[in-house]
Structures are given as structure tokens and as C-alpha cells.
Amino acid sequence: MSAVKLLIFSGSTRQGSHNTKLATAVSALARDLGADVTHISLSDYLAPLFDPDWEKENGVPQTIIDLGALMTDADAAFIASPEYNSGQTPLLKNTIDWLSRLKPHPFKETLFSLGGASPGAMGGIRGMFSLRTTLVGLNAIVMPEQLTVGGAASAFNDDGSFANERSADFANVQLARTLDVARKLRA
Ligand SMILES: Cc1cc2nc3c(=O)[nH]c(=O)nc-3n(C[C@H](O)[C@H](O)[C@H](O)COP(=O)(O)O)c2cc1C
Incomplete structure (x- = not known):
């Protein structure tokens, strides 16, 4: 059976983002587990703040069409999600709102696995609970496990790996489960 295609991105485009570091660390572990990883930055898939009138005039932005195609092509997606005021970031919510306008939208076709660093x-x-609510509302299947990385300022080594063995262990368990479920959904 071919490798599971795993799309990975962070819900932050901030320079030095802890969640982008989490996405990088998770990408390396997922590759070691045999996944075919595509690690993207949402900075390459930006869209204006969702506005129905703007959409009526201009349609769905090409960036969102491209991101939707990547999601449809993937078997699973791992999102490293910052928490803003107990919820998901406006960047993530805006991206998801736009993706939900694609017909068909890509959420039913993709298994999601969530993590966050703070x-x-x-x-x-x-933030992950908020994101989970949005994804499940779009009929996505979301893995029950979620990877939480606290004390994020010292959670990653300079080479991009997890500084804490426990975080790496939790990430490995969640990723292995995610890849296993993705394979079963594909069968
Ligand atoms: C508007 C705003 C709200 C935030 N709210 C929370 C919060 O509710 N809980 C939390 O743990 N951190 C919160 N933070 C801190 C973020 O976790 C921190 O800025 C983190 O570094 C953001 O993720 P990033 O490093 O990937 O950009 C907030 C930050 C901002 C800018």
C-alpha cells in the first residue's frame, strides 16, 4: 500500500511561531513513520477576510482553490493550532470559512489530527476544542487525541526536534494512530 499522504500546516504565520516549529517537529516524526508529508505555510494560501459580498463579486480566491486541492489530495491533515482567547486563530477560521465555500468542500475527504503549542x-x-467544533461541523473526522505542547519557548531544539522526550513520545503515538486510521479510511 502506498504511503499515507499527510498535509501539515500551522495556524500561525508569525515569524518564529511556536506552532510552525511544532508543525516542523511533527513533519520529521511523520516522515520517520513512513508518511508522505507535505508541510505548507498558510502564508502561501492567504485570502481576504471572508465577506459574502466580496465572494459574490470575486468568487473563491485561487489560493483557497489550491489549498482545497491539496487537502483533497491528502489522506490526512495535521494542524498545529495556536490558541487565541480560548479559541482558534482568525487566520485558521478565515481559511476554513473560505474552504467551506468550495463545492464540494474538502473536509469530508480528509482526516484531521490536531496539536497546539503555547x-x-x-x-x-x-484553541483545539474550538477548531475541533468547526471541523466536526463540516463533517470532518477528527482524531480524538490532541497534542498539547506547553512551555513552548523551550519546547524545541535548534535542529527543529522536540526538546522534551515526552512530547516526542506523545506525538509519535498520535501520528501512528492517525496514519493507521487514515489507511483504514482509504481501504
Ligand atoms: C490575541 C491573542 C490571544 C491569545 N490568547 C491565548 C490564550 O487564550 N491561551 C494561550 O495559551 N495563549 C494565548 N495567546 C498567546 C499565544 O499562545 C502565543 O502568542 C503563541 O506564541 C501564539 O502561537 P505562535 O507562536 O504559533 O504564533 C494569545 C495571543 C494573542 C496574540
């Missing part, structure tokens, strides 16, 4: 102790877990 300087706080909780690793952005409330």
Missing part, C-alpha cells in the same frame, strides 16, 4: 502550561488545548 507559552502557557495548557498547550493551547482550548
Whole structure:
């Protein structure tokens, strides 16, 4: 059976983003587990703030059409999601709102696995619950496990790997489960 295609991106485009570092660390582990990883940055798929009148005049932006195609092509997607005021980032919500305008939209076809990194102790877990609610509302299948990385300022080594063995272990378990479920959904 061919390798599971795993799309990975961060919900932050901030320079030095902890969640982009998480996406990088997860990408390396997923490759070691045999996944065919595509790690993208949402900075290459930006769209204006969703506005129905703008959409009526201009249609769905090409960036969103391209991102939707990547998602449809993938078996699964891992999102490293920051928490903003107990919810998902406006960048993620805007991207998802735009993707939901594609016909058919790509959420039913993709298995999701969530993680988050935060300087706080909780690793952005409330942001992931918010993101999960949005994805499930779009009929996506979302893995029950979620990877929380607290104390994010010291959570990653300079080479991009996890500084903490426990985080790497949790990530490996969640990724292995995600790839396994993706294979079963594909069968
Ligand atoms: C508007 C705003 C709201 C935030 N709210 C939370 C929060 O509710 N919980 C939390 O753990 N961190 C919160 N933070 C801190 C972020 O976790 C922190 O800025 C983090 O570095 C963002 O992710 P990034 O490094 O991937 O950009 C907030 C940051 C901003 C800018």
C-alpha cells in the first residue's frame, strides 16, 4: 500500500511561531513513520477576510482553490493550532470559512489530527476544542487525541526536534494512530 499522504500546516504565520516549529517537529516524526508529508505555510494560501459580498463579486480566491486541492489530495491533515482567547486563530477560521465555500468542500475527504503549542502550561488545548467544533461541523473526522505542547519557548531544539522526550513520545503515538486510521479510511 502506498504511503499515507499527510498535509501539515500551522495556524500561525508569525515569524518564529511556536506552532510552525511544532508543525516542523511533527513533519520529521511523520516522515520517520513512513508518511508522505507535505508541510505548507498558510502564508502561501492567504485570502481576504471572508465577506459574502466580496465572494459574490470575486468568487473563491485561487489560493483557497489550491489549498482545497491539496487537502483533497491528502489522506490526512495535521494542524498545529495556536490558541487565541480560548479559541482558534482568525487566520485558521478565515481559511476554513473560505474552504467551506468550495463545492464540494474538502473536509469530508480528509482526516484531521490536531496539536497546539503555547507559552502557557495548557498547550493551547482550548484553541483545539474550538477548531475541533468547526471541523466536526463540516463533517470532518477528527482524531480524538490532541497534542498539547506547553512551555513552548523551550519546547524545541535548534535542529527543529522536540526538546522534551515526552512530547516526542506523545506525538509519535498520535501520528501512528492517525496514519493507521487514515489507511483504514482509504481501504
Ligand atoms: C490575541 C491573542 C490571544 C491569545 N490568547 C491565548 C490564550 O487564550 N491561551 C494561550 O495559551 N495563549 C494565548 N495567546 C498567546 C499565544 O499562545 C502565543 O502568542 C503563541 O506564541 C501564539 O502561537 P505562535 O507562536 O504559533 O504564533 C494569545 C495571543 C494573542 C496574540
